[in-house]
Amino acid sequence: MSKLTGNLIKLRALEPEDLEFLYHIENNEAYWEVSSTQTPYSRYLLKQYLENSHLDIYEAKQLRFAIENKQHNIVGMIDLFDFSPQHLRAGIGVLIDQTHQQKGYATEAIKLLNNYAFSSLNLRQLYANIATDNKNSIQLFEKLGYQNVGVRKDWIFSDGKFKDVAFYQLIHP
Secondary structure: OOOOEOOOEEEEEOOHHHHHHHHHHHOOHHHHHHHOOOOOOOHHHHHHHHHOOOOOHHHHOOEEEEEEEOOOOEEEEEEEEEEEOOOOEEEEEEEEOHHHOOOOHHHHHHHHHHHHHHHOOOOOEEEEEEEOOOHHHHHHHHHOOOEEEEEEEEEEEEOOEEEEEEEEEEEOO
């Protein structure tokens, strides 16, 4: 079994056929807070992104996977970002489309990506930035062993107010 395949989902590279899903996700204002997006993306720009998504993580400093369920439907995306080969760390972000949440997909996707990052990329640590009012994500990452190591006060401005962001780390022994 592949390191990127679990019981519920598999992580796979983005394909040109994923354009409409990517367009839906990137232009859904409900997700903008977690992605730090402020403006919509055009299909043209997203098509260019997909054409360059083959770049190596060492070159692009990020790596994004589609999360595909057993019915071969894309249910979300997960990525490594801010990759630092010098410090052996990367940020991790996961997004499951609202229609597919609470089915275990995010849990399995994070487990698979953790394993891949530690065993294939030889990273020492992963981190996640989570708004303190995002209780579901906090519970998810804590369940998977991530530890809250601090809070950034008034870190993001969303819906007319500032929000604190918790910084979570998972350090590989």
